Amino acid sequence: MLIHRHFMLLIALALFPAIPIALRAQQSSAAPLTDTQKDGRRIFQQRCAVCHTLPTVVSKRYGPALYKEIVEDNEDNIRDTILEGREGLMPGFKYGLTHAEIDSIIEYLKTVNRPTRPKSNPNQKEGTPASAGE
């Protein structure tokens, strides 16, 4: 039942030639994250990822991708948006996240590279068919 819609989406996306887009979305810079940044990543993934990342490798994103170029030198705006939300589009998190938690999200986002399109399938390995199938 639930799979049907999933299947239809896969069909639609299969017809679209650029499926493997933004696979590396939300990929962090190479430097190890601080504890604060790790907390921010966990909270971001738990509370924000539903809109700001791709739900699956073939899905649409609801909100904008967030990465360091958007956040750096724009921390106050980002913080305000997280706290207050955007009418009809995004809830304000001022009742559910502490200021420290929101700051940790911002610190994490400052480590995130802009999403890029990988040139090829990053993990091209396949199993062994017993035969050509039936």
Add this chain to the structure above:
Amino acid sequence: MGSINRFRRIALIASAALAMTLCAILAKSAPQRNAGALLSGSVKSDAGVNLEGVTVSARAAGQTITTSVFTDEVGFYYFPRMGEGKYRIWAQAEGFEAGKAEIDLGGTARQQDFTLHTIKDNLEIVKQMTGQEYVTSLPEDTPEHRKMKDVFYNTCTGCHEPNYILQNRFDEKGWEAILNLMSRVYNGGGEYAGPDMAPFPVMSYYKKELAAYLAEARGPGPSTMQIKLHARPRGEAARAIVTEYSVPIADPDANPSDDGFATNDGTFWSLGTPSALNGSRGLHDSQTDRGGNIWFTTSEPSYTRTISRLDTKTGKVTDIKVPGVNGLAAPTHGLAMDPNGILWATMIGDPRGGGGNLLRVDPATMKYDVIAPPRGMAGASTSIDVDSKGNVWATTFSGAFRYDPATHGFREFKSPTPTDNGPGGSYGIAADRMGNGWWTQINIDRVNRADIESGKTQEFHEPPRTARADGAITADDKKLYELAGTELTDFSAWWSEGPRRMGADKNGDAIWVCDYWGGNLERYDIRTLKSTRYKYPTPESAPYDASVDRNHNVWVNLTNGDSVARFDPKTEQWTEFPLPGRGIDLRHISLDERDGVTRIVVGYTRNSKIARMQIRSTEELQALKAQARNFSAQAGKQ
């Protein structure tokens, strides 16, 4: 000659005596040589009260396998003997901060006690709650509250657990923004359809009322929720031992984490309910092979994973990728093992990537075959089972099919009440011991049966359930929900029982169906075709799938409870066994009874973990307690 014989007899007796002595020595020393160290301890509250049913977990440093046990009636826990080394240990109970320790387990035994600090702030306690606890705690004191509770439960908890939603606190406008998004997200797959899609009608119709209800319960002001925590495990449930295997996320390149595993996998309850995103969702059905390793399917699109093997000794996961579309791995859903030890899975998604086919995997060689139904026959969709003769049964969008591996023949069976391939499509399936197939249609409350002899199908329409909102439902409400079973609806109707997945008693005359919304386990007698309904005692637990053990007990995974439960048909008694994680979203249950011991295997579909549970005997636990007492006594003398 006689002296030689006497000498031989003496030599023989001496040899036998020596062998027996050696055996006795070895038997005595063997357990100590191989058994590892004993870890035990007590758990008390900061008020000095012994705490029963506390979940205590241990994981060796650098390992991906976690073992959990529960404290007994006097607040003591006992792990089985474990290998020496460094361990992280933690103790958790709702309403208390987790106790944590790092120890170096060496020698013969180690005692590690915990004192858990009481959490006084309800806003912190709720973070630890299961979906069942959240829903049960939502207000239903007025007709309007009951109506919105029904709308929330029926509409918003079919794809993800309630605690994922309700861990948030938003004002009315915030909840409306959430509903704006979710009214354009497909059921099941969870994909956002885009702004041009017409929103699902139920969510749009109730948006203002539902947002107001949620903002009262989980918003800026004092909460209308009356927190009702589930009792901690005791007795037999507290004798369970759970082994959890962390499974690496499928596409680590696309999903940031330090070590290739989910950043929050539900281990620590106070972190709140994890998201299924960022690669942690996908692991679906799991099945133990004859060698004791556990295989699992992956239902989400990935580049690497169609079906995978978990080595239960090392925790290592080996993926098999069956090519799908555009470089993706073909996704899979249902998984079962036939009498010859061969694994069978349903392939889902784009037909050009294998969707609708059967996947046959030989665990011994790890080689696979893709088997397509004949052209014109509906493809496999969700669930799978194997009958005693080795025939493979799979659901399709229009009913079910049976595949005979011996003849390579397919037989198709249509549901008597056709659907539009939408939400009313087939969901769970089971093959009874007479060789007949049964399947459910979740959104139109049908259980179907195919008679293999006549080829005919018949349906059983489950009677409607009582809604909380009965008396407050208007004609317009009913009209809206009469769309149930079509493409237009969000999920279930007020009256929907929601027969989801099912299991057959392979040694008995019963099929057991889980009513997801209604909270029932329903027994169908395969000979008389009569049904009997058994209510699960804890409401909103969401029974999802059933598997029947060799003693005819029915094991059910409770999706909202983060737990499994056993129903004994002889006594009609339930026993619930909580699992150590939160937000784990159990969608399948299987049993491993290879050596006569019943082990329950479940996949955490949102958390990328697999758990295996078994119940320790009282004798086994008593032996551990005796050993721990000896250790304490010796330590006291030193």
